Amino acid sequence: MSISIILVAPQMGENIGAVARAMKNFDIYDLRIVDPRDGWPNEKAVSMSVGAADLIANARIFGSVIDAISDLSYVYAATATPRDMNKEYVFSRDLIEDIPKTGKVGIMFGRENCGLNNQEISYANKIITIDTNLSFSSLNIAHSVAVICYELFPARMQSRSYVQPTLAENDELEYFYEHLFNSLEERKFFRVPEKREKMSLKIRNIFARIDNLSKTELQTLRGIITVLSGKK
Structure with a gap:
């Protein structure tokens, strides 16, 4: 650590x-x-x-x-x-x-x-x-x-002697949030533009409560977003 x-x-x-x-x-x-x-x-x-x-x-x-x-x-x-x-x-x-x-x-x-x-x-x-x-x-x-x-x-x-999977770093999380929010925008999730910032903050807090999110788990989440958005 x-x-x-x-x-x-x-x-x-x-x-x-x-x-x-x-x-x-x-x-x-x-x-x-x-x-x-x-x-x-x-x-x-x-x-x-x-x-x-x-x-x-x-x-x-x-x-x-x-x-x-x-x-x-x-x-x-x-x-x-x-x-x-x-x-x-x-x-x-x-x-x-x-x-x-x-x-x-x-x-x-x-x-x-x-x-x-x-x-x-x-x-x-x-x-x-x-x-x-x-x-x-x-x-x-x-x-x-x-x-x-x-x-x-x-x-x-x-x-010093404890081993666990490589954790996702915050720059990777920011790419994930960008991917997620763009996909939500395309799907008209943010119906009230004035509430977009508040809703985005709530979504960030949901994922921030996930302890020890690994790089591979984050890649899986991004894959899910890609599939659900109908893109390849």
């Missing part, structure tokens, strides 16, 4: 640097940043990272969440705010039992002031929530990353 930490639109370089330190404490090195507010590179991130400056130097910058998770096979969205979405929740204390033992796994964290939005969360397989005082659940982003990385550390040790 490989772990990627994804920061979506982080606002302060100091927080990015503190995240890098927390990651290196627990042997996680792949830092991905989506649209950082203050641009990149960021000197404040470097200064705050101290001994984890190598993570800052090697951090990958993306313009969208879809691009940042395209090569990942499983994604969790971290949020403390309840969402009106039919998506499974996992507590941080249970992460070690839930996380896939192989493949590329990503954990997404949102903005310091408002977290992830529903569209961004829809790209995740599950939502992860850190156990906190219910009356005061707000955590600094670096503290949140530290808690999750701490929980992941033993899981990564366990995964």
Whole structure:
């Protein structure tokens, strides 16, 4: 199992640097940043990272969440705010039992002031929530990353001898969604154009709840769509 930490639109370089330190404490090195507010590179991130400056130097910058998770096979969205979405929740204390033992796994964290939005969360397989005082659940982003990385550390040790089928990556899932939505469009499924976006989001959430979807299973689903659409 490989772990990627994804920061979506982080606002302060100091927080990015503190995240890098927390990651290196627990042997996680792949830092991905989506649209950082203050641009990149960021000197404040470097200064705050101290001994984890190598993570800052090697951090990958993306313009969208879809691009940042395209090569990942499983994604969790971290949020403390309840969402009106039919998506499974996992507590941080249970992460070690839930996380896939192989493949590329990503954990997404949102903005310091408002977290992830529903569209961004829809790209995740599950939502992860850190156990906190219910009356005061707000955590600094670096503290949140530290808690999750701490929980992941033993899981990564366990995964080294575990074998399972190759999981589908998110870029392959995006091709699947494009194939599916185009076929549905051709068949007049989206009868009310104004509801297309909302219906598409619901469909994404249905498939995102399927755990450990393999590459061959995804190919089977695409074959089914092709047959049902009457194409060869």
